[in-house]
Amino acid sequence: MVTVTINVNGENRTATVPAETTLLRLLRETFGLTGSKLGCDVGDCGACTVIVDGLPVNSCLMLAGQADGREVLTIEGLASMDRVHPLQRAFEDCASLQCGFCGPGVILSAKALIDEIPDPTIPQIRDALGGNLCRCTGYVKMIEAIQKAARDMRGETVETSR
Amino acid sequence: MDKKPKVAEKVSPAETVFQEPSILRDSTVIAPLVEYPIEVVVPKARQQTPAVGQRATRLDGRLHGLGQTGYIDDLKFQGMLFAKIKRAGVASARIKSIDTKEAEAMPGVMAVITGKDIPCNAFGPSLKDQPVLAHERVFHAGDGVAAVAAVTEQIALEACEKIKVDYEVFTPVLDPLESLKLETPGVHAPSANIYQKKFIKKGDIEKGFAASDHIVEGQFRTQMVEHVPLEPHATIAMWDANGRVTIYSTLGRITLGRADIASTLGIPISRIRIVATIVGGNFGGKNEITTEPVLALLSKKTGRPVKSTFTRPDEFIASTTRHPLIMDYKTGVTRDGRIQARKIRLVLDGGAYCSWSETTLSKACILSAGPYNIENLYAEAYVVYTNKTMTGAMRGFGAPQVCFAYESHMDDIATLLNMDPLDIRLVNAFNEGSISPTGQKLQSVVVKESLLRAAERFGWNGKGNTNGGAKLLPKENVNGNTVRV
Numbered sequence: 001m002v003t004v005t006i007n008v009n010g011e012n013r014t015a016t017v018p019a020e021t022t023l024l025r026l027l028r029e030t031f032g033l034t035g036s037k038l039g040c041d042v043g044d045c046g047a048c049t050v051i052v053d054g055l056p057v058n059s060c061l062m063l064a065g066q067a068d069g070r071e072v073l074t075i076e077g078l079a080s081m082d083r084v085h086p087l088q089r090a091f092e093d094c095a096s097l098q099c100g101f102c103g104p105g106v107i108l109s110a111k112a113l114i115d116e117i118p119d120p121t122i123p124q125i126r127d128a129l130g131g132n133l134c135r136c137t138g139y140v141k142m143i144e145a146i147q148k149a150a151r152d153m154r155g156e157t158v159e160t161s162r
Numbered sequence: 163m164d165k166k167p168k169v170a171e172k173v174s175p176a177e178t179v180f181q182e183p184s185i186l187r188d189s190t191v192i193a194p195l196v197e198y199p200i201e202v203v204v205p206k207a208r209q210q211t212p213a214v215g216q217r218a219t220r221l222d223g224r225l226h227g228l229g230q231t232g233y234i235d236d237l238k239f240q241g242m243l244f245a246k247i248k249r250a251g252v253a254s255a256r257i258k259s260i261d262t263k264e265a266e267a268m269p270g271v272m273a274v275i276t277g278k279d280i281p282c283n284a285f286g287p288s289l290k291d292q293p294v295l296a297h298e299r300v301f302h303a304g305d306g307v308a309a310v311a312a313v314t315e316q317i318a319l320e321a322c323e324k325i326k327v328d329y330e331v332f333t334p335v336l337d338p339l340e341s342l343k344l345e346t347p348g349v350h351a352p353s354a355n356i357y358q359k360k361f362i363k364k365g366d367i368e369k370g371f372a373a374s375d376h377i378v379e380g381q382f383r384t385q386m387v388e389h390v391p392l393e394p395h396a397t398i399a400m401w402d403a404n405g406r407v408t409i410y411s412t413l414g415r416i417t418l419g420r421a422d423i424a425s426t427l428g429i430p431i432s433r434i435r436i437v438a439t440i441v442g443g444n445f446g447g448k449n450e451i452t453t454e455p456v457l458a459l460l461s462k463k464t465g466r467p468v469k470s471t472f473t474r475p476d477e478f479i480a481s482t483t484r485h486p487l488i489m490d491y492k493t494g495v496t497r498d499g500r501i502q503a504r505k506i507r508l509v510l511d512g513g514a515y516c517s518w519s520e521t522t523l524s525k526a527c528i529l530s531a532g533p534y535n536i537e538n539l540y541a542e543a544y545v546v547y548t549n550k551t552m553t554g555a556m557r558g559f560g561a562p563q564v565c566f567a568y569e570s571h572m573d574d575i576a577t578l579l580n581m582d583p584l585d586i587r588l589v590n591a592f593n594e595g596s597i598s599p600t601g602q603k604l605q606s607v608v609v610k611e612s613l614l615r616a617a618e619r620f621g622w623n624g625k626g627n628t629n630g631g632a633k634l635l636p637k638e639n640v641n642g643n644t645v646r647v
Contacts, residue, residue: 018316034236035229037442039392040474047392075229088227092219100226101392101442107227135392135443 004068009077024059035075046132049105056112075104090149098136234396245470246318247306253334253549261326270317273463281428289516302514304479311460334549338511341546349547370503370538374494382567387484393442399457400467446555482554489567499586508543517554526560532568534590
């Protein structure tokens, strides 16, 4: 058993779990944050993507122990009580998600990208989403939404409150 | 406080009823008079309705983006157990014995069941040839042979490894063309491997071939495809004290599912409640039951809710896939490219169980000639058993496979005739009022208009035919099957 303390979405949380527990299972089963999804459990599909210390990570490939002492951002940490994150609003407005299962992973990969490159080009967006599989949409509207969100986050569009 | 909110002047019939009790006795006043026949607005063919082109908000869009959509695996219940299915790992075998004692003795293991525990171990949307868990025979490597319910998924997995199964292994039948031969041993012996056929006959193909200047043959094959929905299959089963089972599942066809669960468990359909939530992708792969009856039995045995999810490998070996097809086309054309006759043979790899093969066979056969006017047509289609993952429903039901074949074949014919592939299609394509191979008179036909519009849009200059020096072929059969895999 290992005891880990992780800052999840701004809150310090501690748990004692079997050593082989992945960060994904820790988030989903111990912390009850089911936004990150289990699609393959071997790091192929990206549905489990979370941001650890600023970098997008397949949480199914990271052990809970490896996340000890780190900052983890999950999909649940993007929106605040007052408003949704510009990425979430853009994905909603552009109807970028269909079944939605890949959504949290894609949105977090996009957030990590925009945090690093505030004005990403389409090839850069494609590259950032390279580890996120989607079987429903064909990605086109996701790219559209990410460009729109990036513009919003740079302050280039007028935000209407929702 | 006598504040009446401002409402429309017209009073609703219900309001009228409450205000005037005497009206209740006069039934003709309550309902507005209806004039018969009721005028129903029927949009004309190709008339654009106001909905087309409008932006609509997806109701689930916001929840998806917030990560709040509750898929089946996100649900948990008090005292919930986890189940794992032990998969055969051999393509064709007879189960001589299953020893579950060591698994049952493991701490944390609450129940173990095998095929013998299933009250009626057969289901299927048409042929009821699929067992819930393998009974005596294993027909494909993904067949479940036992199921374990334990307090953690880890323990369930370990318990599965401790279950000892003694197999008498047989040589599997893997090639559908081998399976087509009558002398090949039946996968589901004593029945023959061809489990369904379909024939379409129109006109006289011999006359058509005789009238042709050129005859072109080709064989086309498509591979087995797995849907890969991002969300794996997931199910949770639990019983209440009234003897009713509630099953949360990614299952798409709930009504059919209830019927299959009722018949496999031998309980009335009224005792079965299925709750399906937003699904993380289906595409046809979640059309039929998988572990639902198994979980129901495990839940009954343990008295606790039981959850099971497919691993990604399970999705490939233990859930339905798209039928591979082997398609033989023979077409006779006159030198202007007009089709005189077409002969088609389709062989569908029907996997270990029928599943949705009958629908797939039917669709594939009916659509196999393509959207072309053909006076003389003969199409024969067979689906055969093989010891491979069961093939079932997947977007298109046979249409995508034959489309690949007939369009590739058309391109081949165009090349050999030194014709523009667009022109040869314009010569043969359906018109308004054309008769389909099965005798249906077609309406709203815009094939040619669409082709021309598309060609214009992407700048088709008519020079698509790259094989400028091809020889025109003589009348006898072309020997040299083009195989496109």
